[in-house]
Amino acid sequence: MRAYTPKDNVQKKSYYTDRFWVAPQVAKSAVSDDAVFAADLDAIKAKFDVLDAYIQVDQMVVVIHANDNYAVLELLKNEREYTQLSEMSAIDWLATEGKFEIFYQMLSMAKRKRVRIKCKIDEKEAIQSVEKLFRCADWSEREMYDMFGVVVNNHPFMKRILMPDDWEGFPLRKTYPLQGDEFAAWYEVDKIFGKEAREIIGPENRDPARIDRYDTKRFARLGHEVPFGTDISQGEPDTPLVYQEQKGVFMVDKFDTQKSVVISDRHR
Amino acid sequence: MAQHQVNYLKDGGLPVALTTIDKVVNWGRSNSIWALTYGLACCGIEMMASGASRYDFDRFGTIFRASPRQAELMIVAGTLTKKHAEFIRRLYDQMTEPKWVISMGSCANTGGMFNTYATVQGVDRVIPVDLYLPGCAPRPETLQYAVMMLQQKIRKEPASRAQKPKRLM
Ligand code: SF4
Numbered sequence: 465m466r467a468y469t470p471k472d473n474v475q476k477k478s479y480y481t482d483r484f485w486v487a488p489q490v491a492k493s494a495v496s497d498d499a500v501f502a503a504d505l506d507a508i509k510a511k512f513d514v515l516d517a518y519i520q521v522d523q524m525v526v527v528i529h530a531n532d533n534y535a536v537l538e539l540l541k542n543e544r545e546y547t548q549l550s551e552m553s554a555i556d557w558l559a560t561e562g563k564f565e566i567f568y569q570m571l572s573m574a575k576r577k578r579v580r581i582k583c584k585i586d587e588k589e590a591i592q593s594v595e596k597l598f599r600c601a602d603w604s605e606r607e608m609y610d611m612f613g614v615v616v617n618n619h620p621f622m623k624r625i626l627m628p629d630d631w632e633g634f635p636l637r638k639t640y641p642l643q644g645d646e647f648a649a650w651y652e653v654d655k656i657f658g659k660e661a662r663e664i665i666g667p668e669n670r671d672p673a674r675i676d677r678y679d680t681k682r683f684a685r686l687g688h689e690v691p692f693g694t695d696i697s698q699g700e701p702d703t704p705l706v707y708q709e710q711k712g713v714f715m716v717d718k719f720d721t722q723k724s725v726v727i728s729d730r731h732r
Numbered sequence: 733m734a735q736h737q738v739n740y741l742k743d744g745g746l747p748v749a750l751t752t753i754d755k756v757v758n759w760g761r762s763n764s765i766w767a768l769t770y771g772l773a774c775c776g777i778e779m780m781a782s783g784a785s786r787y788d789f790d791r792f793g794t795i796f797r798a799s800p801r802q803a804e805l806m807i808v809a810g811t812l813t814k815k816h817a818e819f820i821r822r823l824y825d826q827m828t829e830p831k832w833v834i835s836m837g838s839c840a841n842t843g844g845m846f847n848t849y850a851t852v853q854g855v856d857r858v859i860p861v862d863l864y865l866p867g868c869a870p871r872p873e874t875l876q877y878a879v880m881m882l883q884q885k886i887r888k889e890p891a892s893r894a895q896k897p898k899r900l901m
Contacts, residue, residue: 627850628815635849644849652817652852668853669842686866707880709887714759 492518500575504544512536523578530566530583534592537568537581541597546570546579549598552605554612556638558587564614566591590615611636630655643670757891761804761830762883764793768803768823772810775837775869779809782872792879800826805882806859807875811839812852824859832886834878835861838868 495505495517501524505517508526512535516527528536540546551569558564561584568581585591593616595601605616606625613634616622624631632647633640643649653665678697680690688700712718767789771779783789783796797803800823812820824833835855838844841864843853855861862885865878 642848648849651814652858655818656821656858665857670847672847709884713887714755716763
């Protein structure tokens, strides 16, 4: 990620250099600052290894070992009143650390607190499903598998959820190109017409700025429409807007303004 | 005739019109274009608005049908994802000849702003398109204009059954 540069006076600059907004790190504080979180953390620490714990934006973040995930969530749900799993997914840190980060965002309506449980797994490693604890994890885990390729053990229906079943690759990995790899580029052609149709249909146009002034096969210039494939390098004729053919249409009346009446009294 | 003082030869008197079969068939076809309900994304909202009372597609004889068997026009209104591409092809194949396609909005024309792995970059990669309708989203008036252009196109075509079926390849 790019280094963070102050943006206090960006309005005064004539151009903007950062391509994307780079969020500054929010300050962390110790868990002992908050009595409710401190008690929760002690309960987790009593049974499990805690690698790191801090409070960030009023939420406690606890980093644990990946194979404790089910047990920690069970403890939080059954004993610490964190009865909702509001969100879970993975983050791709393969480039920097060679690992995926899995996070579980928990909410306690009784305590009005949010806790985030994080753990890291290797690329080929699988993680235990928490679907037995929270039904909502069913689709979240499928999405995690679909987008990152993180396999979830003991899931009742481990299958892609958004992409087609025969899709190759995991689109939310940082290494996946935004405009798709070779498989994605030809997916619909291969599937509908077969690989031999690739040459006839041709590659996708991925350049949104591509304009060919004399191309009459894709788009016509409005008001200068010509038949498909006409050579217009020598100029093209004007075509006025027409709603009907000049001579009128068989059995269809043309609207005649002379015959129309403007009603001024709506109660007449 | 003399009794009733009706002059059958005056225009509108005799309930018979003389014309060619082509003209009659094309008149029928161009004024009863039944469109397949095919809203795929936000453009679908504009398509629905065109069908509703304010813009009133029914006066062109364009009525939305929920079955491809009863439709002859497919208005592809919205973003076509790669997952959906095979289904649009299947629905197109299920429509009976003669059939026409309007590609409505930037997404259907070229993929639009979704220059990503999951979007088909223009429906014309999958089905043959008759009219491209620019805009994001095109207003209902634009869609009506497109339908009127399509009516003109239909009236120009020969109505014989030996019509060349359109094929992408
Ligand atoms: S062209 Fe615009 S309005 Fe239409 S489907 Fe695409 S994004 Fe939506």
